[in-house]
Amino acid sequence: MSAARPPLGPDRLRIEADQVCVDYNGTMALHDASLRLEAGCICGLVGMNGAGKTTLFKALMGFLRPSKGYIRINGLSVRQAQRQQAVAYVPQSDGVDCAFPVSVWDVVMMGRYGSMNLLRVAGASDRAAVHHALERVELLELRDRPIGALSGGQRKRAFLARAIAQDASVLLLDEPFNGVDVRTEKLMADLFMQFRKEQRSILISTHDLSHVRNFCDRVVLINKTVLAYGETSEVFTPENLSLTFGGLPPNLLMGPTPSRENER
Amino acid sequence: MTLLLAASTPLTWLLEPISHGFMLRALLVSALVGGVCGLLSCYMTLKGWALMGDAVSHAVMPGVVVAYALGLPFAVGAFVFGVGSVAVIGFVKQKSRVKEDTVIGLVFTGFFALGLVLISKIRSNIDLTHILFGNVLGISDSDITDTLVICAIVLAVLLVLRRDLMLFCFDPTHARSIGINTGLLHYLLLSVLSLAAVAGLQTVGIILVVAMLITPGATAYLLTDRFDRMTLLAVASSVFSSAGGVYVSYWTDSSTAGCIVLVQTFLFLLAFFFAPRHGIFRQHQS
Incomplete structure (x- = not known):
């Protein structure tokens, strides 16, 4: 964490997850995941398919209850945060019925x-x-x-x-840059900056590592657990990425990944 | 019939049938049930529950028989078996590797077969053909009362929760994330479906009730891109079909259920060909 930022009190935390374990039909989808996200940040959520990105989103929205550990949003339980409309989920383009x-x-x-x-x-x-x-x-x-x-x-x-x-003070975005033209990408990036100024926190799940480098000041690397999180410049190292993607050579990982597959 | 038509004016075509008490009752009951099922059909088509509607409407049959045998209102039995069949479908799907559409087909035919056996074994005055094909012309007073109560319940649920149910069909993830109880909405919609199936059973019978639950919605869906307008159009087309079907069946002396559903199908075909934006003739022009 950079020393220039004010120290993190619990009141400044948008998302606080402590040693969260989530069981999904008997298999452990996420274990000992800990995460602290302060107000006003743009955070990339990076991991392979099946690494637990969707599971983490679902836990933050209250769809899945952690079997161990706890999640607080704005210092409140997930249910209370839900009642205050604190968390907004922005679906993937193909996530809703467009003919509705x-x-x-x-x-x-x-x-x-x-x-x-x-x-x-x-x-x-x-x-x-x-x-x-x-x-x-x-x-x-x-x-x-x-x-x-x-x-x-x-x-x-x-x-x-x-x-x-x-x-909402916490925005969860699923692959927001998929199938988006340059103009929209620019507009979205500007909006994210405004959100950050308004003390909202944005969590962006993405495969596209170049976008993380360009837009995110924070990054969370996950592979069944939170491997690392913090300032993008500190966390986004070839070593960490290699860990995240199961030991693939880092040079392959520095460009955008072609995979567009969705997590189940 | 030709003589009658030749000898009468359009006004008498409309007035003569309803001068008979049983025709007037049939017309009013059909129109009411049509309107309620028409409103529900919007949610069925948008949620993709057409097969579910078919399943539930067939699965209520043993419930109707048991309710008659026990002297309960048939809605109670239908409700229990309608919701029960969905619970069984969900359970079998979760616990086995069989695909959902297979499970749905399997469960509802099983329930339907149980109904057939019960009708043949339980001594009662239930007429199988009335259940299968409807008997709106001979509907009894107590059946009318039950139908009115069912329609009132279904209408109340659909009107009070219409925004929530729309959101539930469109984007359940968002609905859940803002604290709306989507599990409750799911079962509420299924319960309402079971009830509407019983109401529709009175007019068109078990076999054709699924048409009441999807065709008006499908027709309206082709005519507009706004949800509120879709519900109005679905209700209007459904009421018109039910009333029109009763008239057509009177003047042609043919099956009421068949006529109601045929008018609905005819309206759908009109929309399919001539709808302003989504009709196939329009799409070819642009």
């Missing part, structure tokens, strides 16, 4: 559901939040388009807008 009959506006409004009443009737503040979120991702003119009529990059921005409308 909803408009861009409808999708972003879904980010507000958690703070609405039982009937999910949108109020003025909800509409204002959605409007503002769409402005930030530059999709306001396309708000009435069906979600299926968007390009892959635009769709990704719509789901980012949903996370903004939700006002």
Whole structure:
């Protein structure tokens, strides 16, 4: 950790995982994973397929309960954090049904559901939040388009807008740069910087190591457990990467990996 | 029939059938059940639960028989067996290597066969053909009451939770991550499906009830890209089909269930060919 940053108190931690073990149908998907992520950082989550990236995401969202250890988000239990809409998940482009009959506006409004009443009737503040979120991702003119009529990059921005409308302090992004054009990539990178300034923390699961180097100030390396985490410059060493990818020669790993396979 | 048609005006075509009490009742019950099933069909088609709808509607049969034998409202038996069949499907799928569609087919035919055997063994006044093909023209007062209660329950659940259920169909991961109980929604939707299957059983019977649960949704899906409009269109097309089917069956003296589903299929074909954006003729033009 850099000495220039303020010391980490528990109140400054967005994500705190301590010796977390997760069983998945009898197999250990994650063991003794410990992680501390402070407010306002962009963190890459790097590991092979099946290394436990999806498992970690699911544990952070409260879908999987650790069999050992604990997870705190903003100092709260995962369930409490869920109730406060603290965690937003931004799916992969192919993670949702694109032919679903909803408009861009409808999708972003879904980010507000958690703070609405039982009937999910949108109020003025909800509409204002959605409007503002769409402005930030530059999709306001396309708000009435069906979600299926968007390009892959635009769709990704719509789901980012949903996370903004939700006002989440922790964003979990699954392969955000897959199938995204240069303009969207630039816009997303700018947004990530703004999020960091707003003290939100972003966890980006990705195969693409060059993106980690370009966008992430933190990195977490996982292979069934957290191998290393911290400043990208310190952690992103050939030795650590070799460990992460099961002993492959580091020079192969410094470029973008061609693998686009999704984790199960 | 030709004589009748020739001798009458369009107004009498509409009014003559409902001058009979049993026709008016059949028309109103069919329209109500059609509307409720039409609304539910949006969720079934968007969630990809067409096969599940078929399974549940067949699996309720032994429940209906047992309920009749015990003197309970048939909805209770249907509900237990409908939800039970889904639980069995989930259990067998999880514990074996057999693929899901196989398990669904296997379980619902098993339940259906059990229903057939029960009907033949339990002494009752249940008419098998009424269960299989519906008997809306001869529907009894107590059946109407049960159907009204079922429709009210289904409608209440679907209206109160319509946003949550939409989100559950579209993006269950997001729904869960903001604290919505998706497991509850899953079973609620299945329960509502079981209930709607019993209501649909009154009008078109077990064999065709799956049409009530998917066709209006599929038709509406081709006509719009907005969810709210889709629900309205599905309900409208379903009510129209049910009412229209009852009329057609009266004037052609043919199966009511068959006519209702045929009108639904006809509307789907219209949408399939001529829908403004998603019809095949439009796609070829652009």
